[in-house]
Amino acid sequence: MARIALASGLQHALAPLTRADSQLTVWITGDRLLAGRFPTADFEFDFSAEVFASMGSLPAPPVAPRSLDTVVGRKTSNLVLRLLGRDTPYESWKALMIGALRQIEEARPGALEALEAYHPRSKRAVARRPEQLYENRKQVEHFSAELIPGWYVATNNSRTEVLKYLRKAGEGVGLVWGRDIDVVEAADAR
Template sequence: MAQVSFITATKLIELLGCANERGDLSVSVLSSNQLALGIDPLKPTSVIDLSNETVRAIDLEEAKKDGLPPEAGASLGSFRAPRQTGSYTLKFKGVTKDCWSLRNLLEEGLKSLEAYQPGVLDKLSAIKPRTKRIVARDPLHLFDQAALAHKYAQPLIDGWWFGTNNSAEETQTWLRRGAELAGLRWGSDVSTSMPVDRFL
């Protein structure tokens, strides 16, 4: 008898968000405990496993075993959705926005800063500590290594990209810098809150 797995709606939303950051994938039922995701619903490229709450790419061998087309194969590894013990929030000039992830918090913060003070993204793009920028007009300019750009660059607003591989501390630092460049006070005009375990 097939094993049936259950998952909370909150955890499922979290897994879908991790697997589908661009928002362009379709979801289909693969089995009693697996959901398949892909741009083409008939050619899935990743699987959400409800039994262990992970997302993984479908490799060629797995695709053949499950009767899926070879195009469903991918080279990505599996990953678990980030552990979360609370919500992420952005407070911007008295307005609070709820965000579903650290990446979403950074994205909303950057968009809010640019909307408030056009030109902030230009100023942030000139800052490059060590090996990466937070925003750039060309995704290949975000990182010293092109492979990282292919993996971690996401569209932000028209003509701009941002890097998504940031720790909680880096996210706070970038948003604080952006607030300063926009002439805003960190902690009063702009602030964030996030799960405590992000800092542990």
């Protein structure tokens, strides 16, 4: 089975490693993408998170919130956000989550604050600091990005979670799900 990553995601993941070690090499062994000083691998690329994870021989590189340009995900669906009479297409649930939250906040300021208060189980959809998103530090490092200045978004969400978060964000600022805001999947998007 092929494992695919966006080139921009790979570039973003390599940047802190190459700043720390200009002699860093990258190679493929079997189905693993490794980095370090060949033949000693210090990092392995995690295709699902599009980050290099430390293999234990070196401390993990410093983690900055990822640019949203690198976290929109690969194309997994044909989705349409319907917000206040305007349709916007998206190609993944991650891209939909990010784009929709930005649009809702722009249309009705205060949506992110309303959503921040919603905290089911072990994560929040949005927070003012990335460490407030997840209880698990590794998830913060791998699955968060700056949404807009001063706000961070959790990027590890299921279809069900994305729909729930968007509904909560909309309802928090008076939007009615199914009338003012809705998400339509490809077959229904006509």
